[in-house]
Amino acid sequence: MSQWVSESEYFEKIFNKLDVSSSVTEHASFEECTFNHCNFTSARLSHCKFTHCTFNHCNFSIAEIMGSRFYEIDFNECKLSGIDWTRAQWPTFNLDPELRFNKSILTHSAFFGLKLQGMKMDECILHEVDFRECDLAGAEIVNCDLAGSLFHNTDLRGANFTDSWDFQIDVMNNLIARAKFSRQEAVSLLESLGIELVD
Structure with missing residues (x-):
């Protein structure tokens, strides 16, 4: 599997029709980013951070999210089948990660x-x-x-x-x-x- 944007930081960036299926992304940070019609199928997102991000019509089927953090995230009309959310990193001090899943x-x-x-x-x-x-x-x-x-x-x-x-x-x-x-x-x-x- 090839690496994509490991150890990179993105702020207020819009990703359209991005295909990172079966790829590896490590230690990347995304803040206030929007993802439209992106394909994360079987991708491995390791120790990444997503904050205040929106995913529209994205496919995350059987993606791995080991050690990654998600805070205040909107998933709209996305496919997120087979994800083990227990592998992500969850803060102990904030009991509401503000995850929103729509359709x-x-x-x-x-x-x-x-x-x-x-x-x-x-x-x-x-x-x-x-x-x-x-x-x-x-x-x-x-x-x-x-x-x-x-x-x-x-x-x-x-x-x-x-x-x-x-x-x-x-x-x-x-x-x-x-x-x-x-x-x-x-x-x-x-x-x-x-x-x-x-x-």
Whole structure:
């Protein structure tokens, strides 16, 4: 794999149709940059820093983000399947990295054990995403398809799941006080209690 912009710094730069698939980028810094229709498929982003950046129509499928930092990032209509977000660097002093995903695909992604208070996901496909042990207090996961996603010992207090569907959340093994669910979909929460509903 060839190197791209290792050890470089970029500020307020716009990248259009950039293809760095299967490449290696190390110790690069991007601040207030915009990426449009860029291809990061199978790229390895090692110890990079992204701050106040926006990604539009980008493909990050099975990219590696070892040691990289993401703060105040917008992903709009991006494909982010198969990413292990636990490999990134997450600050311990700031529980809200201000990640926002809009109309994006995060199938088979892993957020196990991360503190992502206030994270926003809107109209996303979240099939088989690992949210176990996460702190998602106050997160907004609205209008999302959560088929097969995992929740266990997850802090969902005050989280908003309005108009999301196909989630399986055991109310006995997760913290859900003050969480919001659409009335029709909230019925699935009763399954973990062994309650039978009759008409």
